[in-house]
Amino acid sequence: MKPVKVITFGEILLRLSPELAQNTAAIYVGGAEANVAAALANWGTEVAYISKVPENGLSKDVLQQLSNRGIHTDRVLWGGDRIGIYYLAQGSDLKHAEVVYDRAWSSFSRIVPGTVDWDALLGDAQWFHWSAITPALNPDAAEVCKEVLEAATRRGMTISTDLNYRSKLWQYGKKPVDIMPELVQYCDVVMGNIWAANNMLDTKLDTVSLEANTKAVYLQQAEQVAAEITTRFTRCKRVAFTFRFSHAPTHNLYYTFYYNNGQVSISREYDTDGVVDRVGSGDCFMAGLIHAQLQGLDDQQIISYAAAAAYSKFFVKGDFNTTSAEDIKKLI
Numbered sequence: 001m002k003p004v005k006v007i008t009f010g011e012i013l014l015r016l017s018p019e020l021a022q023n024t025a026a027i028y029v030g031g032a033e034a035n036v037a038a039a040l041a042n043w044g045t046e047v048a049y050i051s052k053v054p055e056n057g058l059s060k061d062v063l064q065q066l067s068n069r070g071i072h073t074d075r076v077l078w079g080g081d082r083i084g085i086y087y088l089a090q091g092s093d094l095k096h097a098e099v100v101y102d103r104a105w106s107s108f109s110r111i112v113p114g115t116v117d118w119d120a121l122l123g124d125a126q127w128f129h130w131s132a133i134t135p136a137l138n139p140d141a142a143e144v145c146k147e148v149l150e151a152a153t154r155r156g157m158t159i160s161t162d163l164n165y166r167s168k169l170w171q172y173g174k175k176p177v178d179i180m181p182e183l184v185q186y187c188d189v190v191m192g193n194i195w196a197a198n199n200m201l202d203t204k205l206d207t208v209s210l211e212a213n214t215k216a217v218y219l220q221q222a223e224q225v226a227a228e229i230t231t232r233f234t235r236c237k238r239v240a241f242t243f244r245f246s247h248a249p250t251h252n253l254y255y256t257f258y259y260n261n262g263q264v265s266i267s268r269e270y271d272t273d274g275v276v277d278r279v280g281s282g283d284c285f286m287a288g289l290i291h292a293q294l295q296g297l298d299d300q301q302i303i304s305y306a307a308a309a310a311y312s313k314f315f316v317k318g319d320f321n322t323t324s325a326e327d328i329k330k331l332i
Contacts, residue, residue, distance in 0.1 A: 002072050004046040006127040008033040011108035012051040014085045029065045030319025032131045035283035038320035041070035052077035052107040075121050080107025113143040118151035128152040131162040135179050136169035149186040163192030163200050176200040191240040194225045203228045226259035250275045258303035265299040267307030275314045284321045285310035304332045
């Protein structure tokens with residue numbers, strides 16, 4: 001295996017964006033953790049991606065797409081029957097009702113606990129990233145997450161997670177709050193938003209105050225939620241939240257929050273009516289946090305870079321962000 005700084009772990013997916021009237025569909029390779037890896041590789045951070053794919057020509061073509069972007073795929077597992085698919089209209093948001101998943105019985109979702117030597121796969125990498133999408137798949141996937149997190153902890157890796165919530169995936173009789181707290185205890189960095197934290201970690205949220213719908217209230221709540229997370233999950237010292245509001249199909253108002261050992265940093269606020277593709281912006285934000293922290297930047301520089309990276313993804317079609325680090329810095 002080639003040495004890397006960062007390893008991301010999750011399900012590789014194909015996104016179809018159909019235009020049925022024209023009998024066409026755009027096809028993109030993606031998946032939350034692959035999106036993080038693609039951004040990191042694009043900025044020069046050595047990164048490997050761990051997933052599982054069936055042994056067929058399509059899988060080889062998909063992995064070649066990752067390799068072409070500089071992602072190391074030599075730790076990918078082989079076996080099973082299929083790569084998962086999801087259907088989403090171009091420009092739509094994964095959090096909304098438009099998404100349709102076709103990923104049952106995918107190779108990744110059928111990884112059996114106790115069958116993979118995670119210590120060997122992780123090697124000497126410094127950082128391990130996973131997301132809440134994986135334990136949403138089924139009980140085995142949740143147990144596999146715990147296995148790999150324990151291995152990453154044994155190896156002294158920095159561990160990050162994205163509390164991305166997909167309501168259509170939690171269908172096996174468990175709620176996120178039943179599973180996620182046990183897994184988040186392994187994490188050094190937690191990213192998401194205040195509503196996801198409430199849903200997945202049962203953190204307090206003042207819904208009455210939030211009715212004011214003001215930036216000041218949102219940021220106040222963010223600080224309180226971040227403080228609660230770092231108090232309950234003592235390993236976690238860094239918490240990042242995004243605030244993304246849309247008032248039209250191509251509109252986004254966007255700003256972000258960063259909490260490190262009790263110190264708060266806020267990004268600039270972005271506002272655009274020119275959104276091209278929303279998918280992957282949160283993943284690009286996570287990649288920005290990882291990249292900037294590994295670069296040794298200070299808190300304000302970290303959150304500024306991550307927010308600018310996420311904003312830049314709004315203008316790139318597909319799941320992966322191709323914006324250079326230099327162009328991202330111009331947006332800060």
